Amino acid sequence: MSEQPVDPELRAPADDAEALQLLRDGEIDLEGRLLDASNVTLVGAVRTATLAAECVYKPVAGERPLWDFPDGTLAGREISAFLVSEAMGWQVVPPTVLRDGPFGPGMVQLWIDGDEDVDLPAFVRRDDPALRRMAVFDAVVNNADRKGGHIIPTPAGHVYGVDHGICFSIDPKLRTLLWRWAGKPLPAEAVAVLERLGDELRGDLGEELHEHLTRREVRTTQQRVAELLRTGRHPEPSGEWPALPWPPF
Template sequence: MKQDDTTEGAAESTDAFGGLTPAEGLELLRVGELTVQGRLAAASNATLYCTVSDGLRSAACVYKPVAGERPLWDFPDGTLAGREVGAYAVSEALGWGTVPPTVHRDGPFGEGMVQLWVHGDETVDLVALARETDNEALRRMAVFDAVVNNSDRKIGHLLPTASGHLYGCDHGVSFAEEYKLRTVLWQWQGMPLTDDALTRLAALRARLADSADPLRQELDRHLTGPEVFAVRSRVDLLLRHRVHPYPSPDWPAVPWPPV
């Protein structure tokens, strides 16, 4: 697939969201009316395929109501939707556009996460994509996952678009205090972080330290104090060691099933 070597052009691409830019899609998610079209039966939590419309524009989206979240032993009940919104906030702060536009709002079944549906490039072999070592967009995603402590980066969560941009979805089991990075993207473990990644991580660290920053305020709304502190600590570690992290010996390194 074509790789997006610059994020600025990819960020304004409209092919992923039915002709809308990410900014237009984000506003539509905030103000539009949600209509449920069906349920994604394969998802472990209630995941509803919807349209969102303001009377002039419409788009496909995914709605995950808090009421449909399955309790997990290692995450507080009712917090997965907020973690998805937190992941979007971190993605935007890094400037890589890793996560599709995402909001936390009311819907037909109560409060939940609503995210624009990505119209992906179905010609891409996702298994082959996940193994690539020279794909900068994929490598950026690996750094993003290390920051948010993503414990479920499966191959099926990779969403490449026809324009070459790469999105990722399903970040509800992120931001745990304990190191739980579980991903199919280990091909850069121990390798030096790129200069671009280090620059963006340093800027992210400054924003996380500022309690008045919009990023910090968004994370404070959806995460516990110790979880926000853990985000800063993970960024500190990345900046100190300047390499991609290694798998934990105490936690499965790859999600199951990996696809």
């Protein structure tokens, strides 16, 4: 979670449920913009009468058109990534909601403070269970942009992933720094998670994703899960699409 608020009358969310409540209901007070982001990405504080935290707000109106993704869909893809993350139970994606904000509807996500002592280029090369879970998650959502800067190890030891606006394409677009396990058998933990996820995608989770993705995109997500279970292995670069994001960090 983000750091405790300065205001002594407020406290930071104690868990993800409180964080989601805060993000849905809180008043957003913008403080600045992340200038290195390709789409408009604003940061600020979000507060209710009792809770406060830092947040990231990406208005749909600030999305840059892309040739391979429909206009105005990136916020919905971010929400979809959070829903899949929650269903998998690994908390890869920080608490995220879709709501109205100062510049219209957009994605609002809890700001995560990373561990400044971690050397990211070295960290992403580690055989770390959290990174391996993230690699499985990215294969499910077809993440086209897993840069090093989109990986946030926290001082508490949890590892989050952010910036999931270009996920869920119906075409194979996996681009990631996390190819360490390419072609290797999936851990038993991942197989169990994928089996459960497949069931949920055919049920309530699939219906919830239909609010943000096309039916074909949801169906292709189901197929990616089925293929991972069929092979029992981490995917390998296809050779038809650049395997690494650029820039990598």
